[in-house]
Amino acid sequence: MVSVFLKSLLFFLIASPLAAEWTFDLEAAQKTAKEEKKAIYLVFVSTDSSGACQQLERRILSSEKFQSQAEEKFVLVKVDLPLKKRLQKESHQRMLDLAKRFGVGGVFPTSFYLDARGRPFYQENGVLSGGPEKYAVHLLGILQKRETRDEGLKAASKMSGLKKARALVDLLKPLPDEVVLNFYSQQMDELAKLDPEDTLKFRKEKVIGKAYADFEDAVKKVFHKDSYDQVVTLVDEFIGKHAPEGDLKQKVLFRKLAALNHGGNLEPAIKVADEIISIDEESSHGRFSAQIKEKIMKRLGR
Known part of the structure; x- marks a missing residue:
């Protein structure tokens, strides 16, 4: 006969949502995001050297409340890049390569919001005020920026000439240089054709x-x-x-x-x-x- 305690425990496990697991594998995260129609939250931290990162990890990232709410719309990816100690050479190099690809220098924490294809649509630095639930709500609110970008790209596709070039520049200008060059090469190629003399001076x-x-x-x-x-x-x-x-x-x-x-x-x-x-x-x-x-x-x- 199953005890009352075991019945209660079983009910709790079934009824309670499991916290999301953080991953370091961005490619796997993109696959999951495509399958589940989610965005990706990618955060670069350095918990061995940054007090802000330690605070973010302790107060927000490790919180089950934050993870369970954020995973409704995001696949969670965390890159904890040590600056004082070294990991195994292969893992450390993968982290360095990923940080360079996104243009992350010495500013930690740095967060990127990506679509399922891995293209960033927003980036921010530092730690926001508030608890895990407020932080999760903030993440969900950022999704509006993806919609704004997608609507902007759709509108630009119906334009031509310098008008289209200016529309693309307005969309790409807020993003870091490395992000634009590494993830928006199609739009940069379009700009080269639309504005071959680079009169907008954006490509240069x-x-x-x-x-x-x-x-x-x-x-x-x-x-x-x-x-x-x-x-x-x-x-x-x-x-x-x-x-x-x-x-x-x-x-x-x-x-x-x-x-x-x-x-x-x-x-x-x-x-x-x-x-x-x-x-x-x-x-x-x-x-x-x-x-x-x-x-x-x-x-x-x-």
Whole structure:
């Protein structure tokens, strides 16, 4: 005879919804999302180094209330990228590759909302206030942005020429550079045909944006090794290939100025400082360059 306790336990297990399981496998998540007609919630955290991520994990992501409500419309994917310790080489590299694909740098937590094809339609950083139920409601509200994007793409498909190009730019502009280039290549190809001279300057902006992120990664890898000549080479190559203007050119040249200054190449450093200042002496990089130049001049006794 089944005891009253066992009957009660059995009823509880049947009646209570099981919390969703987080996965790290984005491809599997896309398959599930297609089958169940859901979106994907992808969150990048680093719980071994970020207090905000630890708070998000403890307060929200591990909550059964959050998971059970969010899974009604989302497949849940979490990438916990350790910065202080290393996982097995293969797993760690997969995480790094995924973070790079989505343009995730050093800002954690970063959340992406994807359609079943894996295309992001919204991205946000940080931790929202409120408990797990409020957080789940927030996620469900974000789905409206997917509908807005889809309606926008449908409307753009009926347009032509620069009007269509502008409509596509309005839809893609809020998304990170890496996301646009990696997940919206079809729309970028359309823009190349609709606006071959890039009069809207959108394609160049996105390509340069991604190239600059790669440039910064490359500079960081060699700068701390005192490889200042390599930094100068990276700067010259970037400027030669992408011809940046304004603020971006100042930022790139500032890396060269820092490398020359640290390496003791003071005369060339003065010339680079002057070039940065000539672009915009009132900008932060313009002012910093003027200060560095003044210190160099004092070192040279001028």
